[in-house]
Amino acid sequence: xxxxxxxxxxxxxxxxxxxxxxxxxxxxxxxxxxxxxxxxxxxxxxxxxxxxxxxxxxxxxxxxxxxxxxxxxxxxxxxxxxxxxxxxxxxxxxxxxxxxxxxxxxxxxxxxxxxxxxxxxxxxxxxxxxxxxxxxxxxxxxxxxxxxxxxxxxxxxxxxxxxxxxxxxxxxxxxxxxxxxxxxxxxxxxxxxxxxxxxxxxxxxxxxxxxxxxxxxxxxxxxxxxxxxxxxxxxxxxxxxxx
Ligand SMILES: *Cc1c(COP(=O)(O)O)cnc(C)c1O
Numbered sequence: 001x002x003x004x005x006x007x008x009x010x011x012x013x014x015x016x017x018x019x020x021x022x023x024x025x026x027x028x029x030x031x032x033x034x035x036x037x038x039x040x041x042x043x044x045x046x047x048x049x050x051x052x053x054x055x056x057x058x059x060x061x062x063x064x065x066x067x068x069x070x071x072x073x074x075x076x077x078x079x080x081x082x083x084x085x086x087x088x089x090x091x092x093x094x095x096x097x098x099x100x101x102x103x104x105x106x107x108x109x110x111x112x113x114x115x116x117x118x119x120x121x122x123x124x125x126x127x128x129x130x131x132x133x134x135x136x137x138x139x140x141x142x143x144x145x146x147x148x149x150x151x152x153x154x155x156x157x158x159x160x161x162x163x164x165x166x167x168x169x170x171x172x173x174x175x176x177x178x179x180x181x182x183x184x185x186x187x188x189x190x191x192x193x194x195x196x197x198x199x200x201x202x203x204x205x206x207x208x209x210x211x212x213x214x215x216x217x218x219x220x221x222x223x224x225x226x227x228x229x230x231x232x233x234x235x236x237x238x239x240x241x242x243x
Contacts, residue, residue: 007048010240014223018234021227032227035092037219037237039064043071045241050076050089058113058235060095062104069108094176094216094235096150099123106131113176113216113235116140116152121164128169136173138216139164141198143191144180151177157198158207165208174214174232175199179222188222192229199230 014034022029037058038046046057046068057072059065069091076088091109102123105112115121115137128135139161142151152160157175164172177195179188199215202208218226220239227234 005048007045007240008052011049011052011054014236014239017224018227021224025228025230027227027230031232033233035094035216035233035235036240037094037235038068038241040237041241043068046072047075049240055089056092057089058092058094058237060093060114062093062097062101065091065093065108066104092235102127103131106133106135110135111138111173112136113138113233114140114150115164116142116150118160118163121160121167121170125167125169134169134171136171136211137164138174138176138214139172140176141195143177143194143198144187146180149178149180154194154198158202158205161202161212162207165212171211172208173211174216175202176216176233178219179217179226181221185222185225189225189229192217192222192226192231196230 018032019029022032033056035056035058036049036054039060050072059068072089092111092113093105093109094113097105097112097114097120099120106127110133112135124135124137139157140151141157142149142153161172175195175198179191182188195217196215203212214232215230216233216235218231218234220236223234223236
């Protein structure tokens with residue numbers, strides 16, 4: 001192509017920034033995956049990122065997830081053709097989830113980042129059993145200590161991880177966290193560091209099994225810090241779509 005769209009320009013810049021952060025931290029870029037958060041993007045832009053090869057997409061609201069997942073499936077020819085497209089996208093549910101919406105979500109995604117209570121995990125486990133599936137879930141941790149945020153307090157996370165790990169119809173694959181909204185990079189870094197320490201502790205103690213490998217943290221404002229502190233999944237939206 002003789003021109004680059006704004007979206008592809010921004011994605012290329014983000015990939016460069018991730019590579020630089022990996023280099024600073026002595027990490028390999030293959031250890032870090034970008035989930036493109038499409039919640040603010042018009043459908044044309046979502047199609048564009050898919051065509052650019054980004055097929056792991058994230059949404060934080062069930063209604064929007066259902067709509068955009070269906071639109072993209074139709075775009076890829078899964079909606080009306082019998083032959084399934086080989087480039088199917090993988091949706092990540094990243095936002096707060098109510099128990100009465102679990103079934104709808106499990107019909108679309110098999111990765112839920114935002115599981116932060118025993119009751120929600122139990123609902124996912126029971127529903128998955130009925131559907132005959134075994135989705136990946138991440139335990140959402142509140143690493144900032146801000147009371148209004150979702151996520152289990154750091155002090156309660158290990159115990160909850162152990163309980164999740166005992167449920168047969170889900171796979172606890174890691175932790176998810178969100179840094180506080182602040183320009184103070186030290187505060188953000190301390191938050192990610194706390195999540196990383198907790199992640200390592202759960203791994204070291206063998207509480208969650210061999211599939212416990214993912215640390216989902218880092219968004220548009222702070223993904224470079226997250227990479228430096230050990231993130232394996234970045235959830236990036238506005239840095240790709242806004243402007
Ligand atoms: C919106 C959202 C993101 C992406 O945020 P940006 O700042 O747009 O990159 C990541 N994680 C969660 C849980 C979100 O709701």
